[in-house]
Amino acid sequence: MNDFDELVQAGRVHRAAYTDEQLFITEQHKVFGETWVYLAHASEIAEPNSFVARKMGLRSVIVTRDKGFKVHVLLNRCTHRGATVCREKKGGKRPFFTCPYHGWTYKNTGECAAIPHADAYGEDFDKQRLNLKKVPYVSEYKGFIFATLNPDKGKKGIEDHLKSAAGRIDEWIDHNGGDHKAIRISGVQQFTVHANWKCLYDNAGDGYHPEFSHQSLLQMTQQRYGGGMDLDYFAGSIDATPMYSQDLGNGHTFLDQRPCMYEASAFERQRPQPGREAIVQQVIQEVGEEKAREYFEMSTGAGMNLNIFPNLLFIGNQLQVITPLSVGLSDMSWFSTAIANVPAAVNTLRLRTQEDFTAFGEPDDTANFEACFKGMQEREIEWIDISRHLNTNVDKTDEKGVVTSVISSDIHMRAYFAEWKKLMQSNDESPLV
Helix, strand or coil: CCCCCHHHHHEEECCCCHCCHHHHHHHHHCCCCCEEEEEEEEEHHHHEEEEEEEEECEEEEEEEECCCEEEEEECCCCCCCCCCCCCCCCCCCCEEEEEECCCEEEEEECCCCCCCCCCHCCCCCHHHHHHCEEEEEEEECCEEEEEEECCCHHHHHHHHHHHCHHHHHHHHHHHCCCCCHHHHEEEEEEEEEEECCHHHHCCCCCCHHHHHHHHHHHHHHHHHCCCCCCCCCCCHHHHCCEEEEEECCCEEEEEEEEEHHHCHHHHHHHHCCHHHHHHHHHHHHHCCHHHHHHHHHHHCCCEEEEECCCCEEEEEEEEEEEEEEECEEEEEEEEEEECCCCCCCHHHHHHHHHHHHHHHHHHHHHHHHHHHHCCCCCCCEEEEEEECCCCCCCCECCCCCEEEEEECCCCCHHHHHHHHHHHHHHCCCCCCC
């Protein structure tokens, strides 16, 4: 299971990449430690002394903002006996964290601040040796906070890792008003999925499945509301549409629905939403019809599936974060977003739109993730096929190295598994500081 050239081949991946326990453990060091991992949005820790508790692979971490507004990523493990120090998901006005077990206290910068009855450790005891361990490299791209243990990647910075994906993030921000500082995380919906994390990531850039996986949603929409509704452009000859998929480099990929979704008004394509008519009239009265129409299109999903390897997905106006819990268990968190400088009714409309797919489409996907992982347990069938459009000569590479393919291509899986294999084959073993 350590011959990665055998595990990942042209057009296929061995099932062990998903099911093998030892490979999963290796992933937590090589993938979720040695490349940039998304942890939080700046709006979640906007105030000094605020924090969120997150995961960096299997590592429990606290993402903090100190009184000087600097961001730190601390391993959430007491240096005394190993207990979890912070047991809350988020909070504010917290310059210190105190371990509930023996009362050891740490600053939100990681420095060990106080040890009860410290005289028992002798005169030469230096409590600074017992600071909380820190992830050494933390970087932010327009509000999106990433961290890595890898010195080489850390010194090069997050933009070197994002490559062409940075421009796609900019496009997502432009859709959402253009001011990244106005974007807010407004809530989260979490799914616990009984599947390997890569089963979820496989689907992130898969334009082949909607016609089949979401058939009930498409049929219900057609029967109730007729044609011209959201996602109906996935029914039929999808590769003949102007939609496309891209390999952006470093495992990042992009699936673009905008050529069809925004061919006319994406807002008018949406299924009915509770209170929509009243909200529309309220916004028009507040800002006038022209500005209101701009807000309505902005409240509709961006039409982008942008995937930042290994764990951050931009889907519509939401962020999806994938966190491995064990070889066959994953957390999938959908973070809704709001905009700070628009009328409140616009954000209500955004939320109604963001609820739509997570309620009616994501259950289909989750059932498929779990069914795939269950099928992968069959030892007699070893391979997962990722060969769609591998040999049809439809791919085109531009001067930046971005590869563009048709919407139903498996280019997404081939791209991210190439990066996965490179990381798994590396000799990097970067320590916490």
